[in-house]
Amino acid sequence: MACVVFIGGPSGTGKSTVSQELVSQLSKTVKCCLIEGDEWHSLANIEKMSNNIPLTDEDRWPWLKKLAQLASLNAKDYEVVVIACSMLKKSYRDLLKSELANDKNITKLSLFLLCNTYENVLRQMKQRKNHFFKESMLRSQYDTFEKPDESVESGVYILHCDHKTQRELADEIRGKL
Template sequence: MTGEQPPAPTRHVVVMGVSGAGKTTVARGISAGTGLTFAEADEFHSPANVARMRAGEPLDDAARMPWLRDLAGWMAARAAEGVSTVLACSALRRSYRDLLRQGAPGVEFVHLDGSAEVIRDRMALRAGHYMPASLLESQLATLEQPDPDESVLVLDVSLTPDELVDAAVWKLGLPRVAH
C-alpha cells in the first residue's frame, strides 16, 4: 500500500452530429462552462484526409478508423491523467461511437440533430472551414441515428448555441466552474 489516492473519476463528452450542426461551438461552450478540456476532432485528421474533404470527397471507413482510434487514445490518455474532456466529433455511425467508447470509461454523447435546411443555412454562414457544404448530403446519408441502448442525449439544432450548451450541461449533470 503506497498511500496514493486513485485518480478522481473523469467525464468524457462527445458532441456529435453532421458538419454544420454546431459541434465545435457547443463543445467549446461546454468546456468554458465546466472546465472540461476541449478538443476538435477535425484537428486529428491526417493531411490526406483533409485534402480529400477539401476536394469534396467523403471519407470512407478505412480513412476514418485510424482517426477514430487516435481520438479514443486521446480520451484514454486524458482519463489516465485524471482530466475530463469534451470532444467535437461527427461520430456519424454506431461503429464509430462504439470505437470512441473504448477510449475512456463512460463516454457520453450529445447529438446535435435537426433539419438539413437549418444545418445548410449555418454552413453557408461559416468561413474558413475545409468541409464544403456539398458534403452535407453524404454526411446525412452516413448518419446512423443513435439506438436507444446508446443513451445519447439528443438536442435540436434549432436552439441557440447558448441554449444547447445549457441543456447539455444541465441534462448531463456536469459541474459548472465559477467565473
C-alpha cells in the first residue's frame, strides 16, 4: 500500500531535482521509489521535443496512462511512489486522478505543481547541459500550463518555488503528505 505523489510543472522548474531530493529524504525511513516521467515518453515524443515541436494532447494521453499504470503497479511494493511528470493541464491531472481513483493499493494521491516565473526558469535551464529539451520550447510549456486552482482541483497543490532550495521544496511536500 502506498501514498502516491506526482511532482509536476513546466520544463526546468525542478521536477527531477525536487523528486530526487524528496525520495532521498523519505528513503531514510520508508520504502520509496522514483519514476522519472521523461523516461517513459515514446521515441516519437522525444524526437518531436528534440526537434522543438511541442507535444499535443494526443501525444500525451498514452504517456499519462502509462504513468498511472506504473503508479498502480509500484503501489503494491512501496510505501511511497514519487513520479516526476509535467501534467501541465487540468485535464491531464483529472485523467491521472480518475485512472487511480479506485486503486485499493493507493492510500493517498497528491499532485504538486512547481510554479516559478518564466524568467527564473529560463535562468535555471541555461545552467543545464546536454538535455533534449531546448530553452526555445519553454514558452510553449508556459502557454500550455494551467496553474491549478486548489479550491477546484482536489488533491492538487501549488508549490511556489520563489528562491527556495530543493530541500525546502521537498520539506514542504513532506509536510503535506
